Amino acid sequence: MKRFLIILAILLLFAPPSFSATQNYVVGEGDVLNLTVYEHDDLTMSVRVSGEGTISVPLIGDVHVQGLTLGQISRKITALLADGYIVNPQVNIFIHEFKSKKATILGRINRPGLYELRQHTTLLELISQAGGLTKGAGSKAIIKRKRSSGPDEEQVITIDLKKLIEAGDTSQNIQVIGGDSIYITTTAVYFVTGEVKKPDEFSLDGETTVIQAIARAGGFSEKAARSRVKIIRKTDAGKQVLKRVAMDRQILPNDVIVVPESFF
Incomplete structure (x- = not known):
């Protein structure tokens, strides 16, 4: 991790600048847009794209924006406002909520x-x-x-x-x-429990021996009975317990390696 x-x-x-990426964002139903028109505060607003894919803009009414990029919407509203409403409108559209x-x-x-x-x-x-x-x-x-x-x-x-x-x-x-x-x-996993320093679940990356698995679990604790390590293994016939396993034995997916406590 x-x-x-x-x-x-x-x-x-090292990601590319977010502004250009945002302007290429394709708008859809539920998105919330921020609209600003330079020197026209009455046209500054946040508006949600309706189920019909439109937004409502003062002076020009409903404008279909679904499927358009922010840049395309800005140019569309600019053209509509310039058609008899505002001289040389400067329109900016930004995404406020991605929905x-x-x-x-x-x-x-x-x-x-x-x-x-x-x-x-x-x-x-x-x-x-x-x-x-x-x-x-x-x-x-x-x-x-x-x-x-x-x-x-x-x-x-x-x-x-x-x-x-x-x-x-x-x-x-x-x-x-x-x-x-x-x-x-x-991925395939195995488990190490008992008298090790970091008992846990581990990914099985290629061939792994018992001692390698125990090493990944931090090694034996001071109380470990090193000669009595066992493996609990799932088989088609049920659960199999392998006692006093060799340290160089290969483990299999879903094996549970148990390190018991020493009594001495």
């Missing part, structure tokens, strides 16, 4: 759910907004995206989280768009 936060901070530091575009993120994430997207929200930004990855998060994010060719057609995008977070590969940090459904995969 610490590595994730460092990479995220670096990527956000129209949402994406779902599920799986190994701390706060799974539905999130509103701001401007050009990237995958890392959404992961951060959702509280970051949980322990046991896999190396892939699966994004299901609706194709413009039809509501029932989906595009599936696979993102390599290891390249993105550990290697800082920004090509993996794609923009999330409205309607995206993102699933953070699960």
